[in-house]
Amino acid sequence: MTVLALLTIALLAGSSVALPNRIVGGDETSIEKYPSIVAVEFFSWGGIWIQTCAASILTSRYLVTAAHCMLEHVSFRRIRAGSSYRNTGGVMVLVEANFIHPNFELEGAFHDIAVTRLAQPLVYSSVIQPLAIVAQNTVLPDGLPVVYAGWGAIWEGGPPSEVLRDVTVYTINNALCTARYEAADSPWPL
Template sequence: MAVLPLLILALLAGSAYSSPSRIVGGTVTSIDKFPSIVAVEFYSIWSGTWSQSCAANILTARYVLSAAHCFDGFLFDINYRRVRAGSSYRNTGGILANADHAYNHPTYGLNGYDGDISVIRLRTPLVYSPVVQQSVIVNQGFQIPDNLPVVHAGWGAISQGGPLSPVLLETTIFTINNQLCAARYLTLPWPQIVTENMICAGILDVGGKDACQGDSGGPLYYGNVTVGVVSWGHGCANATFPGVSTAVSPYTDWIIQTAV
């Protein structure tokens, strides 16, 4: 088994001062820049076709990291999920691998979207190439600082309720204080819970950049390090309510133990 790489803590520490979901306010990018991202495709029993609906990040040749809500639900069947790796384009190109088993975190579903993270085993291993590479994940327990520039990449909607992107997009946003974010979400008519296991990110009080529908399960990057998994938010690119990703660092040990 390939060794799952971890981030050296000093990388983030030295830079501390310098949302269920396509990318809003993004620019066209290439899989060459983000070779660890893969599209998660769903099979529709109604149309008999496959289509990208979530994303994931490569942990090893046999395992990818995604959001639990992409591998859950009344009609969920693991046989109706597959990943497409090594392509910049939605629903075309690259290489395909069917999903074999989803290991949703055991806390998922107990407290809103807390624990919205899943390790997915593939039936056949991915073949590494310049556009198919494993990710680096952050160390267990590391606290992501506020105002850190982070990047979303994905094929999701370009606006709330808008069309999905045919090509991979990226956008840079900034991490937002968790307590501030949590307080804002409690002001909604139907309050939402932001826990310490989540990362809020966006352009606070400005908006315009975010993950959106179709980006769920995709990575939140700091440099080439995966620090979050796109999870949920109030709309997309909202100025008041930032997008929310599951923080990877509370689950790093579990991820490593599971991806064996």
């Protein structure tokens, strides 16, 4: 739980850039291990709800997620809390409002962060808990193992996982991160 909290704070504190679908693989896990994660679902034109993103519980009514996950009208979004599975189980709650970072840019994914307010409060349980948040200005050392959890692709370009997965990655400093993103935007191969 602490590692996930550290990762979330790192993303909130320093995330002005995000590349989609950059973390794949990992291992199947359970919601009991990460009770602060929820699936974000979109109501498709086919009349079904489809999990498209994830969010973390801040309080019983508020979540933090990526801004690009909340661009559609709130009536097209709900969350599924307390389930290890992508589209089944848990409790569903409709989204009431989204507060997207004012400097968010879809192209380049700068400031890709949003706070979501739920229509009803979540009821905490062993599988629904708020995220533990570390203090502001906490410095994360290079090479710190942190965990991403979600329903992302099992392999590069593959379909999303039906079961919650986690993968360990390691922190890098801001200068190296900036250099990598600048290189990714260059016309030259990496």
